[in-house]
């Protein structure tokens with residue numbers, strides 16, 4: 001990643017911003033001065049508070065750790081050093097929702113020491129114009145070269161109960177729940193990101209950045225005001241095992257006034273380290289189809305048998321379809337030994353180098369190469385991460401030798417290796433090993449059943465996309481019938497803030513005779529719009545080739561980019577509707593997507609994001625007046641219009657509907 005050189009580094013060392021008796025106050029503000037973070041040390045206890053303009057965002061909130069051997073790093077501290085610095089750079093993403101990212105913040109670090117024990121702890125705070133981040137560092141010190149974290153005592157204390165969009169931690173599978181909207185005092189223990197709307201009109205998102213060799217952060221609340229950190233434990237109860245010096249992930253809070261500002265926040269990415277991969281030329285966003293939806297719809301099987309999906313003949317048919325319709329890749333699931341029996345329990349039977357006899361890897365990879373189509377590999381582990389690790393080098397080598405540059409990984413199981421949470425330090429270590437090993441073989445990763453993303457794609461841009469969301473596959477088999485129409489108006493402002501989502505839309509056939517009680521609850525126009533609304537550098541067109549119709553909607557799916565110069569939310573109410581515009585990275589074209597929940601609606605959007613010098617041809621796919629998700633999902637209209645940046649567009653959205661627009665400068 002290129003670093004732009006206008007960075008200013010300003011170091012000012014101050015000892016004690018203000019200190020009276022056994023009380024000290026230390027403050028750092030955002031570059032625009034609107035957000036202020038104050039740390040108070042009173043009688044040895046350390047608290048922080050946050051304000052924006054005249055509003056209290058967080059009231060005194062505790063910080064610290066409880067370690068093994070009764071080491072209590074929550075009290076009896078004095079501040080021995082304070083450092084301030086300002087930072088300003090603009091860096092370029094190899095792929096993303098925007099090319100250039102401004103990274104501008106003021107930082108304050110506090111060195112703390114306990115009076116009696118002499119134990120040291122460091123706190124680093126960064127305040128950006130869009131929110132705050134802070135992390136702990138435990139230095140290597142006398143009598144402490146390693147530690148076991150029993151609890152992290154980080155609090156985010158709200159002045160009053162807020163509304164929250166949340167999913168439960170631990171209980172449901174792999175973060176694949178529908179988001180609930182409740183007051184914070186009715187929340188369970190929740191995963192982050194958790195999105196809050198306060199009564200004074202702020203949108204706050206608590207999450208973490210750079211989750212490295214640590215456990216994922218969850219939050220629980222006793223009274224709806226105090227949100228406390230709850231790290232996912234090991235099966236033995238400890239939270240984190242570390243050799244010192246160690247540092248925690250960044251604890252982050254985006255502070256915004258509109259839902260759209262949440263999407264334009266770069267806080268999480270900025271709190272990750274720059275790329276460790278120097279040559280990123282092999283990392284390429286793209287669109288893919290796959291031998292996949294057929295298994296979820298029970299037309300095909302992953303395992304061998306009369307309905308096996310991944311046969312040489314079928315894969316070649318998919319390759320032909322991809323080549324004819326300019327898709328970059330074909331995902332193939334169920335090609336290798338291990339799927340027979342209950343693979344979610346016996347994942348350790350998976351071989352990652354031994355294909356089923358009816359899958360001829362040599363023939364298929366040569367055919368794909370000749371047609372200019374990438375094979376997308378698949379490593380389902382069934383949660384048996386040790387079995388996977390024992391074959392990992394060979395597995396990536398095998399794919400590399402067969403021209404595969406993208407691998408989808410999967411961890412379907414209650415716990416990893418039968419006992420550890422996916423979001424535990426155990427899981428975090430495993431997922432990192434996969435990303436790093438894949439990078440060695442120049443392989444990009446699409447990780448399903450992940451630990452919640454935290455912006456690591458900045459450091460490892462081969463980590464393209466992840467699941468960790470209730471995606472469109474639930475519409476094939478979920479006993480509750482599938483995702484309700486509002487789901488996709490919520491996830492961009494919740495899970496989507498943690499990073500790209502492999503949601504897998506692109507359906508043309510909304511029902512399935514094999515599982516008649518489920519369906520995809522959108523209109524066709526909404527399927528197209530979702531490619532603009534939900535961001536991923538790898539996007540799937542998930543339906544069976546035989547279901548696609550060569551019409552304007554399919555044409556839009558083929559043309560819509562997956563890598564953007566810029567992205568803007570034009571209008572949104574979380575849970576109701578979203579309108580997003582994105583500019584292509586490789587041309588002057590803009591794309592706009594609008595989606596709604598179960599309610600039809602009319603919106604007016606200003607086109608002032610377009611370049612004033614151009615007239616554009618707007619190619620508009622909209623719901624027909626009679627369309628709706630339930631009875632007439634296929635009804636759409638296609639219109640072409642000349643527009644300029646001074647124009648507005650009236651958008652009609654059917655119940656469960658959407659609109660997709662391509663703007664081509666003339």
Ligand code: NOJ
Nearest residue numbers: 333380410412448467473
């Ligand atoms: C769950 C994944 O989300 C899905 O995409 C995949 O097809 C199955 N696991 C099998 O690996």
